[in-house]
Amino acid sequence: MVGQLPVSPLALPLPELPPIAGVRMATAATGIRYKGRTDVLLAELAEGTNVAGVFTRNQCPGAPVSWCREVLSGGTARALVVNAGNANVFTGAAGARAAETTAAAAAATLGTQPGQIFLASTGVIGEPLPAEKIVAVMDALKADLTADRFAEAACAIMTTDTFPKGATRTARLGGVEVRINGIAKGSGMIAPDMATMLSFIFTDAAIPAPALQAMLSKGVENTFNCITIDSDTSTSDTVLLFATGQAGNKPTQDPGALADFRRALHEVLHDLAMMVVRDGEGAQKLVTINVEGAVSHASAKRIGMVIANSPLVKTAIAGEDANWGRIVMAVGKAGEPADRDKLGVAVGGVWMAQNGGVVPGYNEAPVVQHMKGREIEITVDIGLGDGHATVWTCDLTHGYIDINGSYRS
Amino acid sequence: MVGQLPVSPLALPLPELPPIAGVRMATAATGIRYKGRTDVLLAELAEGTNVAGVFTRNQCPGAPVSWCREVLSGGTARALVVNAGNANVFTGAAGARAAETTAAAAAATLGTQPGQIFLASTGVIGEPLPAEKIVAVMDALKADLTADRFAEAACAIMTTDTFPKGATRTARLGGVEVRINGIAKGSGMIAPDMATMLSFIFTDAAIPAPALQAMLSKGVENTFNCITIDSDTSTSDTVLLFATGQAGNKPTQDPGALADFRRALHEVLHDLAMMVVRDGEGAQKLVTINVEGAVSHASAKRIGMVIANSPLVKTAIAGEDANWGRIVMAVGKAGEPADRDKLGVAVGGVWMAQNGGVVPGYNEAPVVQHMKGREIEITVDIGLGDGHATVWTCDLTHGYIDINGSYRS
Numbered sequence: 001m002v003g004q005l006p007v008s009p010l011a012l013p014l015p016e017l018p019p020i021a022g023v024r025m026a027t028a029a030t031g032i033r034y035k036g037r038t039d040v041l042l043a044e045l046a047e048g049t050n051v052a053g054v055f056t057r058n059q060c061p062g063a064p065v066s067w068c069r070e071v072l073s074g075g076t077a078r079a080l081v082v083n084a085g086n087a088n089v090f091t092g093a094a095g096a097r098a099a100e101t102t103a104a105a106a107a108a109t110l111g112t113q114p115g116q117i118f119l120a121s122t123g124v125i126g127e128p129l130p131a132e133k134i135v136a137v138m139d140a141l142k143a144d145l146t147a148d149r150f151a152e153a154a155c156a157i158m159t160t161d162t163f164p165k166g167a168t169r170t171a172r173l174g175g176v177e178v179r180i181n182g183i184a185k186g187s188g189m190i191a192p193d194m195a196t197m198l199s200f201i202f203t204d205a206a207i208p209a210p211a212l213q214a215m216l217s218k219g220v221e222n223t224f225n226c227i228t229i230d231s232d233t234s235t236s237d238t239v240l241l242f243a244t245g246q247a248g249n250k251p252t253q254d255p256g257a258l259a260d261f262r263r264a265l266h267e268v269l270h271d272l273a274m275m276v277v278r279d280g281e282g283a284q285k286l287v288t289i290n291v292e293g294a295v296s297h298a299s300a301k302r303i304g305m306v307i308a309n310s311p312l313v314k315t316a317i318a319g320e321d322a323n324w325g326r327i328v329m330a331v332g333k334a335g336e337p338a339d340r341d342k343l344g345v346a347v348g349g350v351w352m353a354q355n356g357g358v359v360p361g362y363n364e365a366p367v368v369q370h371m372k373g374r375e376i377e378i379t380v381d382i383g384l385g386d387g388h389a390t391v392w393t394c395d396l397t398h399g400y401i402d403i404n405g406s407y408r409s
Numbered sequence: 410m411v412g413q414l415p416v417s418p419l420a421l422p423l424p425e426l427p428p429i430a431g432v433r434m435a436t437a438a439t440g441i442r443y444k445g446r447t448d449v450l451l452a453e454l455a456e457g458t459n460v461a462g463v464f465t466r467n468q469c470p471g472a473p474v475s476w477c478r479e480v481l482s483g484g485t486a487r488a489l490v491v492n493a494g495n496a497n498v499f500t501g502a503a504g505a506r507a508a509e510t511t512a513a514a515a516a517a518t519l520g521t522q523p524g525q526i527f528l529a530s531t532g533v534i535g536e537p538l539p540a541e542k543i544v545a546v547m548d549a550l551k552a553d554l555t556a557d558r559f560a561e562a563a564c565a566i567m568t569t570d571t572f573p574k575g576a577t578r579t580a581r582l583g584g585v586e587v588r589i590n591g592i593a594k595g596s597g598m599i600a601p602d603m604a605t606m607l608s609f610i611f612t613d614a615a616i617p618a619p620a621l622q623a624m625l626s627k628g629v630e631n632t633f634n635c636i637t638i639d640s641d642t643s644t645s646d647t648v649l650l651f652a653t654g655q656a657g658n659k660p661t662q663d664p665g666a667l668a669d670f671r672r673a674l675h676e677v678l679h680d681l682a683m684m685v686v687r688d689g690e691g692a693q694k695l696v697t698i699n700v701e702g703a704v705s706h707a708s709a710k711r712i713g714m715v716i717a718n719s720p721l722v723k724t725a726i727a728g729e730d731a732n733w734g735r736i737v738m739a740v741g742k743a744g745e746p747a748d749r750d751k752l753g754v755a756v757g758g759v760w761m762a763q764n765g766g767v768v769p770g771y772n773e774a775p776v777v778q779h780m781k782g783r784e785i786e787i788t789v790d791i792g793l794g795d796g797h798a799t800v801w802t803c804d805l806t807h808g809y810i811d812i813n814g815s816y817r818s
Contacts, residue, residue, distance in 0.1 A: 332469030
């Protein structure tokens with residue numbers, strides 16, 4: 001599909017992604033589903049690389065997710081293999097065998113154990129993954145491993161994405177500068193035909209696996225877990241964080257020492273999450289929803305996600321209609337504490353409704369202008385407490401119907 | 410909007426709705442929002458009419474919902490006033506006053522108390538309801554009250570509906586035949602600009618209010634509460650059941666004696682609910698989703714509703730693609746007990762997937778044919794227990810985006 005869809009009007013350029021010491025990559029074309037493009041990524045990781053991961057909450061996850069969950073307990077990694085075009089989801093025992101076959105081939109080629117190999121697959125679901133086509137290119141991938149390949153990697157993992165996604169930061173850790181690179185794919189929180197949201201973060205920092213895991217788990221909560229395209233939770237969502245330990249810092253788990261790294265990691269996760277929303281299927285507008293005055297932060301986030309998932313809110317935004325009535329409806333259906341007579345709604349910084357009713361004589365012109373833009377900001381004041389959260393989504397357009405109503409056929 | 414949208418291809422004809430003893434109706438045009446059509450209904454109910462009601466679970470309900478909840482405790486009713494075009498939602502203190510004004514005018518005109526008057530409003534939200542325009546036609550409505558007006562009533566309460574909705578049944582109760590008529594409006598589980606789902610059921614049976622309420626509450630669970638157009642829960646959803654007691658049966662609360670009435674009431678509720686789904690915004694296909702093998706009936710219903718609300722499932726159906734992968738994704742995201750390796754999915758009676766994988770060599774031709782039809786049937790076997798449920802929805806099409814992306818502007 002890549003190349004067939006017009007590039008999202010919200011696309012951002014891929015930043016320059018510098019090499020990360022201890023990471024070498026190669027891409028290849030297996031022909032499993034796509035013609036004339038790369039569709040498999042091998043990332044070799046230096047000995048001593050620690051790893052953390054978070055995965056979909058969908059109760060019917062794909063075989064690669066099950067594989068990663070199992071090997072993650074070891075806390076170390078020597079390689080990552082990602083294929084695009086076939087998600088290896090709902091493929092039964094054959095799917096598990098395809099994962100084992102791929103991991104065994106990568107381990108043999110790189111001279112390590114299968115338990116050190118991490119896997120991710122993205123693409124059509126319910127079709128057997130022909131692992132032999134990945135195995136067939138493994139030697140060529142190994143021969144081609146190079147340090148400076150992040151941009152190629154970001155392209156090789158795309159499915160319905162209309163632009164490659166990457167982010168990079170540096171941080172100070174234990175007196176040295178460490179680097180963090182991340183790449184992601186996803187054009188919907190999910191598009192299960194072409195499942196789904198994958199992200200891989202690489203750093204040269206030396207950080208023990210438990211500290212990595214804690215930072216990653218916390219980092220995704222306000223980034224990847226605060227975005228939604230269409231409310232559908234993928235069977236393949238995977239975020240992996242690899243730390244090669246080549247930067248020369250002394251390994252540390254001290255939260256204070258890790259503060260700057262945590263900041264940089266959060267920024268990478270945030271950048272990638274925003275790029276995924278910006279590539280939402282059919283998206284024409286990026287929507288930021290701030291909820292304040294809720295009874296708790298968790299309540300604010302739940303309210304925000306219900307607003308962000310409401311088809312009626314999203315179609316109104318597509319129609320450039322600052323329809324605060326639909327926002328109020330969404331607040332009310334969230335099931336969280338709310339009082340209709342205390343609610344306020346602002347669009348583009350202009351309060352249209354306060355204390356349960358329209359603000360008489362509010363200035364409509366800047367609101368109309370704001371709704372015509374590419375980036376829409378909505379603020380909802382629940383009026384009950386101090387809980388706040390920000391979530392991001394896109395509008396719901398004819399493009400979404402086009403992509404999903406005729407994808408497979 | 411009525412007349413501007415093409416009639417749904419799933420529309421059913423309005424059945425002949427006979428008079429109900431103790432019910433007289435009149436409709437009029439207030440001009441509040443629509444031109445050249447009726448938009449207000451007055452239904453006068455005989456003295457001694459008992460009433461039951463169920464309302465939206467949205468925490469930001471409209472003023473008429475709050476009004477009805479309060480007066481429902483009396484258990485008796487003398488009139489119903491419904492207006493279309495303005496929902497009187499999120500209108501603050503002015504909205505409550507508009508409801509009081511309307512009820513007071515109806516009560517004075519009919520010589521009863523405001524606490525005997527039930528109200529429902531449907532239409533745009535966030536705009537003050539000019540109750541004086543309803544009050545202005547009250548005398549004319551009273552003068553025009555007639556027994557045989559159900560078809561006109563079904564038309565007067567429409568908003569974005571493309572066809573009027575009604576159902577009728579008879580039942581045996583205490584040795585006599587009683588009648589039940591119902592009318593409904595709704596073109597989405599909600600379209601909050603034009604909120605929303607309203608239904609009014611009338612019977613000449615003599616049944617005490619507590620028994621009426623029990624039967625109505627139970628009846629909506631497997632009918633109106635099992636349909637969804639777009640997952641958005643309206644601020645105005647209202648179902649009221651009026652029993653005039655004019656049929657001549659001896660009032661009874663005995664469940665055995667009420668069995669045939671309960672059957673007929675359920676059929677009326679079911680018919681009306683199906684008509685609402687058939688008029689779903691942009692709907693081209695009616696979708697029946699059967700879930701079986703869940704750990705409980707409640708679990709089956711929750712799984713069914715998540716499938717029915719999935720934009721990816723609904724767009725696949727619009728594209729006539731029997732995409733069982735998206736159905737599996739929806740089962741997994743429901744958060745209910747499920748095991749991917751026990752799942753089965755059938756479309757049009759053909760099992761495409763069983764025990765967690767595609768059925769090798771299943772006959773695709775009848776599935777392809779089925780997906781081209783107007784009525785789609787999906788069965789999901791969870792494989793864990795005996796819980797089952799059936800829910801109904803429609804497909805998600807460009808028509809939905811057209812209607813909701815450009816409605817108000």
